[in-house]
Amino acid sequence: MDSLDQRIFQLAIPALGALVAEPLFLLTDTAMVGHLGADALAALGIASTIITTLVGLLIFLAYATTPLVARRLGSGDRTGALSAGVDGVWLAAGLGVIVGVAGYLLTPTLIGFFPATSAVSAGATAYVGISWWGLPGMLIVLAATGVLRGLQDTKTPLVVAVAGFAANAALNAVLIYGLGWGLEGSAWGTVIAQWGMALVFVTLIVSQARKQKARILPGRLGLLEAARSGSWLLLRTVSLRIALVATVFVATVMGTQELAAWHIVFTLFSLLALALDALAIAGQALIGHDLGAGNHAKVRRVTHRLIRWGFLAGGALAILTGLLSPLIPLLMTSEDSLRSTLWPVIVLLGLTLPLSAFVFVLDGVLIGAGDGKYLAVTGLLNVAMCAPLLWLASLVTVDVAGVNLGGLFALEAAFGIGYIGARALTLGMRYRGEAWLVVGKTPS
Numbered sequence: 001m002d003s004l005d006q007r008i009f010q011l012a013i014p015a016l017g018a019l020v021a022e023p024l025f026l027l028t029d030t031a032m033v034g035h036l037g038a039d040a041l042a043a044l045g046i047a048s049t050i051i052t053t054l055v056g057l058l059i060f061l062a063y064a065t066t067p068l069v070a071r072r073l074g075s076g077d078r079t080g081a082l083s084a085g086v087d088g089v090w091l092a093a094g095l096g097v098i099v100g101v102a103g104y105l106l107t108p109t110l111i112g113f114f115p116a117t118s119a120v121s122a123g124a125t126a127y128v129g130i131s132w133w134g135l136p137g138m139l140i141v142l143a144a145t146g147v148l149r150g151l152q153d154t155k156t157p158l159v160v161a162v163a164g165f166a167a168n169a170a171l172n173a174v175l176i177y178g179l180g181w182g183l184e185g186s187a188w189g190t191v192i193a194q195w196g197m198a199l200v201f202v203t204l205i206v207s208q209a210r211k212q213k214a215r216i217l218p219g220r221l222g223l224l225e226a227a228r229s230g231s232w233l234l235l236r237t238v239s240l241r242i243a244l245v246a247t248v249f250v251a252t253v254m255g256t257q258e259l260a261a262w263h264i265v266f267t268l269f270s271l272l273a274l275a276l277d278a279l280a281i282a283g284q285a286l287i288g289h290d291l292g293a294g295n296h297a298k299v300r301r302v303t304h305r306l307i308r309w310g311f312l313a314g315g316a317l318a319i320l321t322g323l324l325s326p327l328i329p330l331l332m333t334s335e336d337s338l339r340s341t342l343w344p345v346i347v348l349l350g351l352t353l354p355l356s357a358f359v360f361v362l363d364g365v366l367i368g369a370g371d372g373k374y375l376a377v378t379g380l381l382n383v384a385m386c387a388p389l390l391w392l393a394s395l396v397t398v399d400v401a402g403v404n405l406g407g408l409f410a411l412e413a414a415f416g417i418g419y420i421g422a423r424a425l426t427l428g429m430r431y432r433g434e435a436w437l438v439v440g441k442t443p444s
Contacts, residue, residue: 004301004302004305005305005309007286007302008279008282008286008302008305008306008309009282010154011149011152011154011281011282011285011286012154012278012279012281012282012309013278014154014155014157014158015149015154015157015158015278015281015282016275016278017158017161017162018145018154018157018158018160018161018162019274019275019277019278019281030044030263030264030267030332031331031332032172032173032176032177032186033176033183033186034264034332034333034334036176036182036183037334038256038257038260038333038335038338039117039119039120039123039256040123040182040183041260041263041333042116042120042123042256042259042260042263043116043119043120043121043122043123043124043127043183044123044124044127044183044186044263045248045251045259045260045262045263045266046111046114046116046120046121046124046248046252046259047123047124047127047128047131047187048127048263048267049244049245049248049266050110050111050124050128051128051131051135052270053241053244053245054099054103054135055135055138055139055142056237056240056241056244057234057237057238057241058092058095058099058139058142058234058237059142059233059237060229060230060231060233060234060237061088061091061092061095061139061142061143061146061230062142062143062145062146062149063146063230063233063284063367064088064146064226064229064230064233064372065084065085065088065143065146065147065150065226066146066147066149066150066281066284066285066288066367066368067150067229067284067287067288067367067368067369067370068084068085068088068150068225068226068229068288069081069082069084069085069088069146069147069149069150069151069288070149070150070151070152070284070285070286070287070288070289070292070368071288071289071291071292071370072084072292073150073151073152073289073292074288074289074290074291074292074293075292075293078151078212079212079213079214080214081150081151082147082151082205082208082209082212082214083209083214083215083219084150084225084226085143085144085146085147085150085151085205085209086147086205086206086209086214086215086216086217086218087215087218087219087225087226088143088146088147088226089140089143089144089147089201089202089205090217090218091143091218091226092136092139092140092142092143092144093136093139093140095139096135096136096137096138096139096140097136099135099139100132100133100135100136101132103128103132103135104129104132107125107128107129107132108125110128111124111125111128113249114248114249114252115252115253116252116256116259117256120256120259123183126183126184126187127183127184127186127187128187130184130187130188130191131187131190131191133191134190134191134192134194134195136198137191137194137195137197137198138194138198140198140201140202141160141194141197141198141201144198144201144202144204144205145157145201147205148201148204148205149281149284149285150285150288151208152285152289154281154282154285156204160197160200160201161197163197163200164193164194164196164197165193167192167193167196168189168190168193171188171189171190171192171193172185172186172189172190174189175188175189176189229370229372230372231372232372232373232375232376233367233372233375233376235376235379235380236372236375236376236379237379238379239376239379239380239382239383240379242383243382243383243386243415243419244266246386246387246390247262247266247390247411247414247415248262248263248266250390250393250394250407250411251263251408251411253394254394254404254407254408255404257335257337257338257402257403257404258403258404258407258408260333260335260338261338261341261342261345261403261408262408262411264328264329264332264333264338264342265342265345265346265349265408265412267332268321268328268346268349269349269416272317272321272349272353272356273356273360275313275317276310276313276314276317276353276356276357276360277360277364279306279309279310279313279357279360279361279364280306280360280361280363280364280365280367281364282306282364283302283303283306283361283364283365283367283368284364284365284367284368285368286302286368287299287302287303287364287365287368287369288368288369288370290302291368291369291370291437291438291439292439293439294439295439296437296439299369299437300437303362303365303431306361306364306365307358307361307362309361310357310358310360310361311354311357311358313357314353314354314355314356314357314358315353315354317350317353317357318350318351318352318353318354319350320350321346321347321349321350321353322347322350322351324346325343325344325346325347325350326343328342328343328346329342329343329346336401337401337402337403338403340400340401341400341401341403341405341408344405344409345405345408345409345412348409348412348413348416349412349416351416352412352416352417352420355416355417355420355421355424356416356420358424358427358428359420359423359424359427362427362428362430362431363375363423363427365431366427366430366431366436369436369437369438370438371430371435371436374430374435374436378423378426378427378430379423381422381426382419382422382423382426383419385418385419385422386414386415386418386419386422389413389414389418389419390411390414390415390418392410392414393407393410393411393413393414394407394411396409396410
């Protein structure tokens with residue numbers, strides 16, 4: 001392993017642990033709630049889709065902050081890097097309060113978008129209503145993680161994420177089963193764990209800012225720059241979330257059993273995707289740093305190496321997913337019909353992982369380069385290309401053990417091959433050109 005590989009993996013390996021810990025919050029909820037019955041699991045599917053969609057729309061708080069901090073660090077301005085990071089955290093806190101209040105008031109409307117049964121809708125409403133209390137903490141965690149990544153530190157987010165996951169698992173066990181709170185106990189466990197993580201991150205960043213004599217209060221220009229740099233990434237993320245929510249909508253139309261099954265597939269994809277995204281996180285930090293230092297040639301070398309490792313990682317996870325496909329349904333649900341029909345869909349998911357890895361790596365590279373406008377515009381194009389495939393999937397009906405296995409298989413193909421393939425095409429075209437390679441302290 002040469003020095004470039006060492007540089008990549010010093011960031012990617014800790015990032016992998018932190019990224020995998022994030023969906024483990026949801027995976028823990030799914031595994032525990034899954035044994036409460038199909039209604040509770042389907043309710044969690046709708047609720048988690050709403051929460052993760054809104055949080056995901058604001059992922060720019062991390063993705064925009066990382067290159068802003070990394071470029072300044074690469075140019076030798078560590079104080080400016082920390083000041084930019086502090087502004088990002090303040091922006092996250094403010095948006096968390098605003099979106100949390102709005103979401104709480106709009107909860108019945110949001111649940112109403114999904115044509116679920118009354119029992120499923122009631123469970124989803126209770127879960128979402130509790131989750132809004134933790135939204136500011138969730139967003140602070142995102143922004144603070146972006147700050148540390150920009151500072152080339154992915155080890156600290158790993159430590160905090162592991163501690164948060166352990167706390168979440170323990171709280172869920174006590175609240176769901178020990179106190180008998182059921183689905184609502186799962187929501188409260190996650191809220192408490194997220195706020196604990198947020199407080200740890202804020203303490204760490206404020207401490208570093210004071211040592212470097214950086215600002216700890218928000219600056220107007222810094223807030224505007226963070227918002228401006230994230231606006232294109234917000235639109236890019238909107239298009240991604242539209243595609244993800246569309247798959248949940250199609251599964252909801254199929255029925256409660258299919259929605260419950262798709263939630264398991266969706267959760268598994270989130271876990272695998274974020275595992276692959278570790279290389280993308282390394283790309284964000286490294287590309288931003290090297291462009292800030294004006295090193296054009298090194299940026300190309302890093303990108304080529306990231307793509308190679310992405311394909312290798314995707315292939316390894318594809319094999320592992322295929323081998324575990326008969327066991328995963330047994331761990332995730334007590335419903336016999338779901339256990340007997342899920343594995344073919346999981347196998348197809350595994351086969352799409354190498355292509356997904358290529359997409360995630362290039363997405364991270366272009367985010368690190370500050371190429372948000374291109375990602376936003378092509379993101380909308382990708383959704384348009386995928387929409388007909390999702391519609392066709394909704395028409396497929398092949399029942400096995402009372403579950404529309406044919407529809408679920410077609411839904412995974414539409415997303416994992418159709419949508420991910422469209423993203424691979426548009427990202428690959430950009431990568432071959434030179435327009436994204438802008439050096440300097442800022443991308444403009």
